[in-house]
Amino acid sequence: MKSTNRLSWKYVRDEIHHEILSGRYGPGDRLPRDADIADQLNCARSTVQRAMQDLSDIGLIERRRKGGTRVHPEPVTRATLDIPITRHEVEKKGARYGYQLIRQKEMSAPRTVLAAFELTSPVSMLRIEALHLSDNRPYMLEDRWVCLDTVPEIRDVDLEIHSANEWLVLNRPYTRCDLRFYAISADQKMSEMLGAKTGDALLLIERSTWIDGAPITTVKTITTPGYQLLTSS
Amino acid sequence: MKSTNRLSWKYVRDEIHHEILSGRYGPGDRLPRDADIADQLNCARSTVQRAMQDLSDIGLIERRRKGGTRVHPEPVTRATLDIPITRHEVEKKGARYGYQLIRQKEMSAPRTVLAAFELTSPVSMLRIEALHLSDNRPYMLEDRWVCLDTVPEIRDVDLEIHSANEWLVLNRPYTRCDLRFYAISADQKMSEMLGAKTGDALLLIERSTWIDGAPITTVKTITTPGYQLLTSS
DNA sequence: TGACATTTTAAGTAGCTACATATTACCGTT
DNA sequence: AACGGTAATATGTAGCTACTTAAAATGTCA
Numbered sequence: 271m272k273s274t275n276r277l278s279w280k281y282v283r284d285e286i287h288h289e290i291l292s293g294r295y296g297p298g299d300r301l302p303r304d305a306d307i308a309d310q311l312n313c314a315r316s317t318v319q320r321a322m323q324d325l326s327d328i329g330l331i332e333r334r335r336k337g338g339t340r341v342h343p344e345p346v347t348r349a350t351l352d353i354p355i356t357r358h359e360v361e362k363k364g365a366r367y368g369y370q371l372i373r374q375k376e377m378s379a380p381r382t383v384l385a386a387f388e389l390t391s392p393v394s395m396l397r398i399e400a401l402h403l404s405d406n407r408p409y410m411l412e413d414r415w416v417c418l419d420t421v422p423e424i425r426d427v428d429l430e431i432h433s434a435n436e437w438l439v440l441n442r443p444y445t446r447c448d449l450r451f452y453a454i455s456a457d458q459k460m461s462e463m464l465g466a467k468t469g470d471a472l473l474l475i476e477r478s479t480w481i482d483g484a485p486i487t488t489v490k491t492i493t494t495p496g497y498q499l500l501t502s503s
Numbered sequence: 504m505k506s507t508n509r510l511s512w513k514y515v516r517d518e519i520h521h522e523i524l525s526g527r528y529g530p531g532d533r534l535p536r537d538a539d540i541a542d543q544l545n546c547a548r549s550t551v552q553r554a555m556q557d558l559s560d561i562g563l564i565e566r567r568r569k570g571g572t573r574v575h576p577e578p579v580t581r582a583t584l585d586i587p588i589t590r591h592e593v594e595k596k597g598a599r600y601g602y603q604l605i606r607q608k609e610m611s612a613p614r615t616v617l618a619a620f621e622l623t624s625p626v627s628m629l630r631i632e633a634l635h636l637s638d639n640r641p642y643m644l645e646d647r648w649v650c651l652d653t654v655p656e657i658r659d660v661d662l663e664i665h666s667a668n669e670w671l672v673l674n675r676p677y678t679r680c681d682l683r684f685y686a687i688s689a690d691q692k693m694s695e696m697l698g699a700k701t702g703d704a705l706l707l708i709e710r711s712t713w714i715d716g717a718p719i720t721t722v723k724t725i726t727t728p729g730y731q732l733l734t735s736s
Numbered sequence: 737t738g739a740c741a742t743t744t745t746a747a748g749t750a751g752c753t754a755c756a757t758a759t760t761a762c763c764g765t766t
Numbered sequence: 767a768a769c770g771g772t773a774a775t776a777t778g779t780a781g782c783t784a785c786t787t788a789a790a791a792t793g794t795c796a
Binding site for chain 3 (some may be wrong): 279313314316334335
């Protein structure tokens, strides 16, 4: 009976979580100091600290030095999304993955691409258009721009064989990643590529990555009709 | 010069991150034991542990007791989304928030709603349809089902005044939340409500919440044309 | 050789201490 | 009352020790 009377930080976390949401503490309210909670629950401050850190991570509370801990005044639903390499996504569904390079061309980045990277001066980039297939049927269309200053090696990659998606994820770690989701209507070109009807509603995922402030790539991933993005846990 | 020669866990994390992605360790490779890394970097194991925990959180590595630490074999892009209460979202943009209840009715949950909750037997629910406004213009349409067994108090809430969205987030904490994003074409009814054109592509956010296994609510949030969802950090 | 029990190992957790750091709170001066 | 410097304080971080636990590795026996 030694282990049972030690409180785990998860227990402490759930205890506090429960107290908060039973109405004992409402949005904006200040919670007792870590040390006091530790006393009260008869555990170490470090245990409370870990519990609080977790609650802070999920957006339930806000912590500030000296300011103390308070319940987040504007509760948010915080969710985590995992976006795998497209090949893995297809294979996990039990389908056969295929890939087609549509076009690649070196050119100066247009205004919209520069904007995605928060840049103003012109940059030389490689534009790559490709189609991902699932059991020989169109699955995703990608329209990608890769910064040649940051990733010159992309020129030596045979993009007929290796998808830029996979090559970049495996070879180019990033320190910042912005994502953006929205819906568009398929235009004629897209619908042909994706085997959809013109006007179909499509989910679009836009992703831009940087390494230490330097732009790596920005990509518009256009999904097929009916595609759904789910949270992981 | 006392503080500078203590390594912070963030430094350790970045060091390992860097090693991994300079190619020193590739996907699936096993990393040294925490204790060895601690020795090598001349810091405490607990510092390495914290660094590793963080890398594990962002999906870069996988850790298993006895199995050790290895680089995630299938790298994923992990992103965090914050979905605020709609009123806060509108007000943060500097617009005036408005809300209209369209309809509410108690009824047995249809098959699709039961499916969202992974239930099979019929359940009595309150269906709520409402419109969120931004500066008097349609902003979001919500189609919600609230489980009356789990949240009987919803009957006493005046939904003409309080949006179910806000009331639930403030009063009904959840232990599980599933999200789903996809695109649909606006049908006649939606386009009328949202002031869009029939056939417009709309982003739809579906959210279901539970408290300790008991269903709370499931809601389809239909956004206006052009709506974009962004990652937080 | 294969199934099962045992040992070993590496991460996970809890507690303690000491110190760092960001703010808030306070107080004195102008 | 406004300003500015100082003290007080709650969280954040690092290090150490000790113990727990999941799971891989090994050994044992049929």
